Amino acid sequence: MNLSHFYDSFHKKNNFYQKIIDGRNFTYFYILQFLQEPCIKTVARPRILDVGCGVGALALYLAKQGGRVIGIDISPQAIKIANYARQANHLRSVIFKSGELRAGSGDFDQVICTEVIEHIQDDAKFLQLIKSQLKTGGILLLTTPSQENWLYRWGFYRQFDQRVGHLRRYTVKSLTQLLARHGFKIIKVKPVEGPPRNILFTTRLGGLIKFMKGPLVPIFHWLDQLAAQIWGASDIMILASKV
Numbered sequence: 026m027n028l029s030h031f032y033d034s035f036h037k038k039n040n041f042y043q044k045i046i047d048g049r050n051f052t053y054f055y056i057l058q059f060l061q062e063p064c065i066k067t068v069a070r071p072r073i074l075d076v077g078c079g080v081g082a083l084a085l086y087l088a089k090q091g092g093r094v095i096g097i098d099i100s101p102q103a104i105k106i107a108n109y110a111r112q113a114n115h116l117r118s119v120i121f122k123s124g125e126l127r128a129g130s131g132d133f134d135q136v137i138c139t140e141v142i143e144h145i146q147d148d149a150k151f152l153q154l155i156k157s158q159l160k161t162g163g164i165l166l167l168t169t170p171s172q173e174n175w176l177y178r179w180g181f182y183r184q185f186d187q188r189v190g191h192l193r194r195y196t197v198k199s200l201t202q203l204l205a206r207h208g209f210k211i212i213k214v215k216p217v218e219g220p221p222r223n224i225l226f227t228t229r230l231g232g233l234i235k236f237m238k239g240p241l242v243p244i245f246h247w248l249d250q251l252a253a254q255i256w257g258a259s260d261i262m263i264l265a266s267k268v
Contacts, residue, residue, distance in 0.1 A: 041106055043113040045085045051237040053083060054246050055217045056139060056168065059262050060087075064212055065164055071134035074158050076126055077141035081107025081119070087137070088119035096121045126151070129158035139168045143191045152207040159267040165209060167263045170194045174257030176220055185227045200261055209265040218260040219252030221245070 048057050071092050075084040078096030080103050088094045096119065098104055104123040111119055136155050145151045155165060172194040176182060186194070195203075201211050222245070225231050237245055253259075 041109045042080075043110055045089055045110070045114060046082050047086075049239070049242045050082075051234055051242050051245075053086075054242060055215075055260070055262065056083065056166070057086070059166060059215065059264070062213065062264060064264060064266070065135065065166070067164075068134045072132060073135045073137060074129075074133045076136060076138040076155065077144075078107065078121065079103050081110055081121055083137060083139065084119050084121070085110055085114065085116060088116050089114075092118065092135075094119040097124060097126060099123070099125055126154045126158075128154055131157065131160050131163075133158050133163060134160060135164045135166065137166050139166070140170070142167065143169050143193055143195070146192065148193075148203065149207060152204065152209070156208050156267055161267055163267045164212075165204075165263075165265045165267070167200075167204075167265065169200065169261055171216060171257075171259055171261045172196060173216065174220075174253075174259045176223065176256070176259065182227065195261060197261055200263065204263065204265050208268050210268050212264040212266055214264075215262045216258030216260070217250065217253065217262055218258055219249040219254075220256055220259070221252055222249045223259040 046053060046057075050057065069091070073084075073087050073092045073094045075081075075087070075094060075096040078084045078098050079100075081096050084094045084096035084107070096104075096107060098107075098121075101123045104121045107121040111121065136158055138155060142148050142151060159165065170182075170186075170191060171177070173196050177194065182194075197214055197216065201214060204211060225234055
């Protein structure tokens with residue numbers, strides 16, 4: 026099964042939706058916090074490319090915040106869901122496209138790439154394609170699973186990684202070195218996601234997420250980050266600029 030068919034199958038279980046996420050959304054909580062970094066807010070109406078946008082949750086949020094956004098994904102099913110939400114919210118500042126990332130002409134102020142690079146066979150070539158999309162000084166927000174935690178060392182993720190198509194996990198050192206080799210300057214690195222949150226996303230306990238609302242969301246993530254400091258974070262978030 027190729028990646029497009031794999032993710033079409035994956036997104037079949039996702040429902041069409043209309044409501045755009047807010048700053049306390051549980052699934053995107055850490056990413057939404059990272060998007061508040063001062064280095065990101067350098068342009069009033071930034072041009073943003075969301076690579077591997079899935080059903081468009083982040084792209085729609087960024088468009089509502091004033092961004093001019095293009096979301097791309099290899100899954101036509103995911104793009105169909107994203108376009109439904111775009112039309113339901115009458116957002117003209119976001120466009121969704123189905124297909125693979127290709128070489129660009131340096132038009133974007135920001136590229137968002139969350140939980141994608143670990144699925145890519147040639148990660149070096151992938152970063153070159155991302156770089157080609159960014160203006161000089163443009164910002165890349167990249168997130169990917171980490172191997173620097175005890176659950177990984179105990180083999181907890183072996184079946185999960187295989188099931189969702191992860192080809193590798195990174196360390197902070199290996200990822201920052203990879204970015205530096207391909208023309209990026211590291212601005213900030215933040216390991217996130219302790220065992221409590223990660224177990225919710227990798228086991229059948231995920232059904233509990235729907236009960237995480239309101240003040241429970243920041244409280245849970247405060248405790249989760251404490252756990253990450255003890256047992257290691259399961260995800261790496263990086264801000265980098267194109268040199």
